[in-house]
Amino acid sequence: MPEDDGNLVSRRAALKALAAVSMCPLVSACEFVELRDVGELADETPFSLDDPGLESLSTVGETACFEHGARDLVLVRKSEDEIVAFNGVCPHQGLDMGDCGNNIRPAIWDADQDAIICDWHGSTFNTDGELIAPPTTEPGFDEPIEVFPVEFDPDTGEGTVFSP
Numbered sequence: 001m002p003e004d005d006g007n008l009v010s011r012r013a014a015l016k017a018l019a020a021v022s023m024c025p026l027v028s029a030c031e032f033v034e035l036r037d038v039g040e041l042a043d044e045t046p047f048s049l050d051d052p053g054l055e056s057l058s059t060v061g062e063t064a065c066f067e068h069g070a071r072d073l074v075l076v077r078k079s080e081d082e083i084v085a086f087n088g089v090c091p092h093q094g095l096d097m098g099d100c101g102n103n104i105r106p107a108i109w110d111a112d113q114d115a116i117i118c119d120w121h122g123s124t125f126n127t128d129g130e131l132i133a134p135p136t137t138e139p140g141f142d143e144p145i146e147v148f149p150v151e152f153d154p155d156t157g158e159g160t161v162f163s164p
């Protein structure tokens with residue numbers, strides 16, 4: 001279950017430092033790298049806000065990591081009635097925006113932009129998956145992120161994530 005904030009910050013800082021040192025020198029100016037294998041998709045995965053790890057989605061604006069088959073997704077409680085599901089791997093450098101097995105906190109939801117922000121370099125994606133703010137180091141980067149259909153019943157707190 002989630003680590004305390006101190007551990008999360010330390011782990012995140014360490015991972016970012018490692019990425020900066022290990023990835024950027026291998027590709028000039030941190031150019032795009034191949035996305036790692038992100039695992040098989042399930043056709044559909046039911047969920048409940050009572051499920052372990054999804055309790056945060058009881059609050060509008062909160063995020064949670066969600067296992068959809070072998071794929072980790074980031075779920076966002078966008079509004080009382082709507083949950084949005086993004087692929088958990090950022091298309092920029094293939095880094096995790098949410099890693100359920102390692103308790104890495106998902107990317108940040110920005111309600112003002114109605115968009116999710118990858119915490120690694122700031123790529124920002126709207127709910128259609130379109131990139132609306134790229135990393136400043138790579139102005140040509142415009143890869144979208146996968147968005148997964150979600151059915152959600154706010155009365156029961158239950159729903160299903162489908163594959164596109």
Ligand code: FES
Nearest residue numbers: 090092118121123
């Ligand atoms: S991995 Fe670079 S912005 Fe997400």
